Amino acid sequence: MDVSAAITQRRSVKAYDPEHKMTEDEITKLLSLAILSPSAFNIQNWRFVQVSDPALRQEIRKAAWDQAQVTDASLLLVICADLKSWEKDTARYWRNAPQPVQEFMVPAITQYYSGREQVQRDEAMRSCGIAAMAMMLEAQEMGYACCPMDGFDFDAVGKLVHLPEDHVVTMMLAIGKGMKEPWPRGGQLPLQEVIINNRF
Template sequence: MQVSEAIIARRSVKSFDPHHRMTDEEIHKLMSLAILSPTAFNIQNWRFVVVTEPVLRQQIRAVSWNQAQVEEASLLVVLTADLNAWAKQPERYWRNAPQAVQDYLVPAIGNYYRDNAQVQRDEGMRSCGMAATTLMLAAKEMGYDTCPMDGFDFDAVGKLLKLPEDHTPVMFVVIGKALEPARARAGQLPLDEVVIYNTF
């Protein structure tokens, strides 16, 4: 499948086959592709919580407006942001780069993020958003459907997942086999309304 085909074919699906199971190999492939998603300064600040435990899935569904896909999709991935990833041995993010690049970029990471909680959080949102898109397009190529979600109690999910204090939930991506095709696109805006050249 071409990338453009996956973009066109990807739709948000709500109804999944609750009996379908993804193999460990499929999950590994999917997550291996997800971690190739871009992040600023290569800080890789996403953390993917792959929820496979049935009771935990039920508990998360209960704090997610009882949306069935949280429990019935083959896979629930909770994308979370490590807000302090920038400070956790940042030299490892550039260990394979030339020394001159390391000498420049590693200190620049601290200079950019230190004492700036808003930037740390914003960067986590951007990074997880890009990773979610990677997950959804890769899943589509693998023959799976997906749904990105933010309809849940963020604090309750954080507690259920025992997230560290410096992590925050960003969104879910549920992945599985659709029971029925997605509905027709509801109302795509025209290009000339949403694409602006140079200035408004």
Template sequence: MDIFQAIQQRRAVKHYKVNQNMPTADFTALMDAVLLAPTSYNIQHWRFVRVTDTAQREDLKAAAWGQAQVSDAAELFVLCADVNAWNDRPERYVANSPKETQDVLLPMMYGFYNGKEQIQRDEAMRSCGIAAQTMMLAAKGLGYDSCPMVGFDQAKVAELICLPEGHVIAMMIAIGHAEKAAYPRAGQLPLSDVLVENRF
């Protein structure tokens, strides 16, 4: 599918055909695409919890106030981020770079994030946002629908997935084949309302 078609056709689908699994080849293609999502300093903060257990899905559905897509979609991911990834063996993120580049980037990375908790969290959440959009567009390109979700009890979901210390939950993403089409777009703001040139 053309990338512009995927952007136009991707919608937040709430109702999915049940008992449909994603073939391994599609899952691999999806995740291969997601792992190419850009991150600052190539930190790759994201951590994907793929929920395949039916009982776990039902528990998460309860924590999401009964939203059907949590249990019905072919795939459910809880998209998380390691806020401290910037300081966790950072040499991994530049392993394929020349030594001269590593010698510049590693101290730069440390100086940019060290002691700046808000920037650390903001960066992790930005990375998750980019990964989420990459995942949803890749899913659409493979013929699937998706739904990003923030409507759930964060503390309960964290408990259910045993979220490690220093990690945050960005969203859940359901992926599958639509049983019912998404509602019509509620109304996009005109470009003139959201684009300014040079300054506000």
């Protein structure tokens, strides 16, 4: 499947076959491609909580308005971000780069993020959104349906997965074998309404 087809065909699916299991190889491939997503300064602040415990899934479902995809999808990821990844052993993000690049980029990370909590959070949301889209498109290519989710109690889910204090939950992502066709597209805004030339 080419990228255009994956984008066109990808829809948010709510109903999944609860008996279907993704293989470990499929899950590993999906996550391995997700971590190739871009992130500012290459800080890779995403953290993917793979929820495989059925009892924990039931608890998360309670915190997600009883949405069935939480328990029925083959794979449930709570996509989180480490808000302080910018200050944790930052040399590792550039360990394969030439020495001059390392010497420039590594100190630049601290200079950019230090004392800027809103920027740290904004970057977390951007990075995790990009990684989630990469996984959704790969899931589509693999023949799976997916559903990005923000319809849940973020604090409750954070407690259930023992979220560290310096992390934030950004969304959940359910992936699996879809059982129903998604609703027709609700209607996309025309390009002329969303594209602004040069200035508003």
